[in-house]
Amino acid sequence: MKPTSAAFSDNARRALHDATLQQALAKAGVGFVEKRRAALSDLPEFAALREAGREIKDHTLANLDHYLLRFEQQVQASGGEVHWVDTPAEACAAVLDICTRAGAKRVAKGKSMVGEEIAINDALEAAGLDVVETDLGEYIIQIAHEPPSHIIAPAVHKTRQQIADLFENLHHQPDLTRPLETVPQIVDEARQILRDTFLSADVGITGANFLIAETGSTVIVTNEGNGDLSATLPRVHIVLASIEKVVPTLEDASVLLRLLARSATGQEITSYTTFFTGPRRGEDVDGPEQFHVILVDNGRSRMLGGAYHEMLRCIRCGACLNHCPVYSAVGGHAYGWVYPGPMGAVLTPLMVGLDEGRPLPNASTLCGRCEEVCPMSIPLPQLLREHRRQEFERKLAPPRSRWALAVWAFSAQRPRLYRWASRLGSLLLNKSSRGRGRFRSLPFAEGWTAARDLPAPQGDTFMAQWQRRKPHD
Amino acid sequence: MTDRRTVILARISQALGHAAAADAPAVLQRVNDHARGPQPQWAEAPRERFLAKLAKVAGTHAELASEAEIVGAVADYLAAQTLPQRLCVAPHPLLADVVWPQGWQVAHRRAQGDDRIGLAVAFCGIAETGSLMLLSGPDSPTSLNFLPDDFICLLPEDRIVPRMEDAWALLRAERGSLPRATNIITGPSRTADVEQTIQLGAHGPRRLHVLLKGGRHA
Numbered sequence: 001m002k003p004t005s006a007a008f009s010d011n012a013r014r015a016l017h018d019a020t021l022q023q024a025l026a027k028a029g030v031g032f033v034e035k036r037r038a039a040l041s042d043l044p045e046f047a048a049l050r051e052a053g054r055e056i057k058d059h060t061l062a063n064l065d066h067y068l069l070r071f072e073q074q075v076q077a078s079g080g081e082v083h084w085v086d087t088p089a090e091a092c093a094a095v096l097d098i099c100t101r102a103g104a105k106r107v108a109k110g111k112s113m114v115g116e117e118i119a120i121n122d123a124l125e126a127a128g129l130d131v132v133e134t135d136l137g138e139y140i141i142q143i144a145h146e147p148p149s150h151i152i153a154p155a156v157h158k159t160r161q162q163i164a165d166l167f168e169n170l171h172h173q174p175d176l177t178r179p180l181e182t183v184p185q186i187v188d189e190a191r192q193i194l195r196d197t198f199l200s201a202d203v204g205i206t207g208a209n210f211l212i213a214e215t216g217s218t219v220i221v222t223n224e225g226n227g228d229l230s231a232t233l234p235r236v237h238i239v240l241a242s243i244e245k246v247v248p249t250l251e252d253a254s255v256l257l258r259l260l261a262r263s264a265t266g267q268e269i270t271s272y273t274t275f276f277t278g279p280r281r282g283e284d285v286d287g288p289e290q291f292h293v294i295l296v297d298n299g300r301s302r303m304l305g306g307a308y309h310e311m312l313r314c315i316r317c318g319a320c321l322n323h324c325p326v327y328s329a330v331g332g333h334a335y336g337w338v339y340p341g342p343m344g345a346v347l348t349p350l351m352v353g354l355d356e357g358r359p360l361p362n363a364s365t366l367c368g369r370c371e372e373v374c375p376m377s378i379p380l381p382q383l384l385r386e387h388r389r390q391e392f393e394r395k396l397a398p399p400r401s402r403w404a405l406a407v408w409a410f411s412a413q414r415p416r417l418y419r420w421a422s423r424l425g426s427l428l429l430n431k432s433s434r435g436r437g438r439f440r441s442l443p444f445a446e447g448w449t450a451a452r453d454l455p456a457p458q459g460d461t462f463m464a465q466w467q468r469r470k471p472h473d
Numbered sequence: 474m475t476d477r478r479t480v481i482l483a484r485i486s487q488a489l490g491h492a493a494a495a496d497a498p499a500v501l502q503r504v505n506d507h508a509r510g511p512q513p514q515w516a517e518a519p520r521e522r523f524l525a526k527l528a529k530v531a532g533t534h535a536e537l538a539s540e541a542e543i544v545g546a547v548a549d550y551l552a553a554q555t556l557p558q559r560l561c562v563a564p565h566p567l568l569a570d571v572v573w574p575q576g577w578q579v580a581h582r583r584a585q586g587d588d589r590i591g592l593a594v595a596f597c598g599i600a601e602t603g604s605l606m607l608l609s610g611p612d613s614p615t616s617l618n619f620l621p622d623d624f625i626c627l628l629p630e631d632r633i634v635p636r637m638e639d640a641w642a643l644l645r646a647e648r649g650s651l652p653r654a655t656n657i658i659t660g661p662s663r664t665a666d667v668e669q670t671i672q673l674g675a676h677g678p679r680r681l682h683v684l685l686k687g688g689r690h691a
């Protein structure tokens with residue numbers, strides 16, 4: 001999809017005024033947070049697992065080339081093929097090539113964030129293939145022609161009524177008068193419609209939560225069972241996976257699985273955790289004849305060893321989204337690309353360019369909740385600050401904020417001037433709030449005061465108080 | 474396409490400051506050690522833990538003293554759910570000698586789109602999470618685990634291991650390598666994609682019923 005991240009502030013404003021969206025977001029937010037909290041309190045070993053998970057990823061990233069080669073070897077040994085691709089265009093071309101050689105017409109697709117990243121559906125549809133998303137949330141947004149708004153709950157922004165209307169318009173047949181109101185009725189409708197997709201598809205595409213170097217397996221973690229049907233019934237199974245998904249062993253995956261399910265949905269484990277290793281074996285009575293893994297780089301090898309290295313530990317659990325005050329207020333679409341929330345604000349500028357993604361690292365209060373809840377201990381606020389620093393260095397920030405920051409830097413390096421100026425500012429602000437202690441609006445700061453109040457400074461500046469109170473030694 | 478594999482690997486190796494090798498010593502050691510991470514602890518016996526966790530994810534179970542009780546347990550389940558006596562059964566040795574009642578339609582094959590009820594045998598159970606592990610193969614078609622509305626799974630009691638890591642150890646000891654599909658199944662299929670409301674039976678089975686068989690495993 002074409003990113004619209006540059007328009008974040010317009011997107012966000014629209015989202016804040018969208019009553020239906022606000023209703024959907026309110027419903028979702030608390031649920032995720034509460035379920036995760038309960039799951040963590042049930043597992044005293046969580047902190048130890050978190051440490052271990054971080055060690056696993058750090059070790060793997062430090063030996064990434066070795067493990068990828070090992071993984072490739074094992075996939076080939078089990079009869080599968082590995083395709084290395086650098087860009088989204090190359091990834092789409094590789095998938096399309098496999099589909100064409102297989103004479104495929106219909107593709108059943110399981111949920112894949114890498115698939116969103118490379119816009120695989122657009123590419124396959126442009127080539128005349130019939131692509132059907134089979135994860136219920138992905139199916140809903142596919143028929144609504146929208147991108148996902150959450151990395152694990154893609155249709156979290158839709159209300160039941162909106163979903164029922166979508167189904168009504170698309171599936172409606174004159175002789176069919178199924179009631180479509182309750183959640184069971186809606187889920188059942190999708191089950192009936194998508195059954196036929198699984199049974200008639202030539203190719204199944206799934207994502208991968210992990211790749212296992214030891215065995216050459218690809219792992220998916222789902223609740224619906226659609227990924228397994230997509231990987232079992234069609235003739236060809238294609239796995240879309242990015243290079244940082246590899247881990248050494250089945251034991252390592254077991255550690256990360258305990259962290260993933262709890263952080264994502266508050267489950268101890270999802271309904272289905274599946275390890276795929278190669279195509280159907282000689283004696284098997286079902287399963288695909290071909291097994292392909294598309295190994296996607298798309299900027300990741302360039303992150304390795306650099307300022308954003310730690311982001312490569314991300315296991316896409318979504319906890320940082322669920323706990324982010326900005327995400328909770330505006331939803332995922334405002335971020336304008338496939339990855340929203342704090343992890344999206346770090347990844348989007350790296351994947352679509354800092355020019356397009358520029359507003360995202362700035363649309364954060366750096367409150368630090370994301371880092372607190374991240375099962376992989378990724379220092380998200382620090383990475384966001386790094387984007388801001390780079391933006392400033394490359395002179396991408398708008399002139400007014402560059403000018404303001406330059407003035408601040410100039411005076412901050414001159415302590416006397418700084419103290420004098422901040423005292424003056426504080427006094428002026430205090431006087432002009434006329435004793436109410438809050439500002440409803442301030443000239444030059446409408447961006448801040450439009451949605452919140454600015455507390456007026458109380459008493460002296462911090463520096464003045466510090467001077468007065470610091471222990472005299 | 475120029476050789477992307479070379480380009481990507483070169484970029485990674487350069488960032489890491491070493492040459493890529495599938496048999497690098499650090500890697501070989503890690504892959505062969507199978508070191509376990511922190512292991513969650515609990516007080517109950519594996520069997521009790523398994524059943525408690527199974528119930529928590531909306532799975533049901535029946536207890537069988539031996540293979541001889543399989544037919545009765547399946548019949549009870551079908552009656553309780555008012556289901557037709559039409560089964561798709563995995564061609565598994567533990568189910569081969571079962572004599573199904575006259576009049577039942579029983580097919581021993583992979584599942585098809587209109588199969589309502591599937592019966593298979595788990596490789597093992599995992600107590601920590603109340604999960605079943607099934608391994609694809611001629612005696613356990615994967616389609617059976619996912620297509621039918623009702624999935625009934627036989628699990629010999631002595632095949633319950635404490636944790637996922639124990640299941641891997643068992644798998645390595647008995648099979649050597651992984652089959653095409655290793656399914657860890659925990660309760661029936663579910664979705665929360667409509668207003669975050671949990672609904673069972675999204676695409677996979679609507680119900681999961683475990684036949685927990687006592688006695689020694691053949």
Ligand code: SF4
Nearest residue numbers: 314315317318320374
């Ligand atoms: S950054 Fe951390 S919390 Fe956010 S999705 Fe990734 S692993 Fe989860």
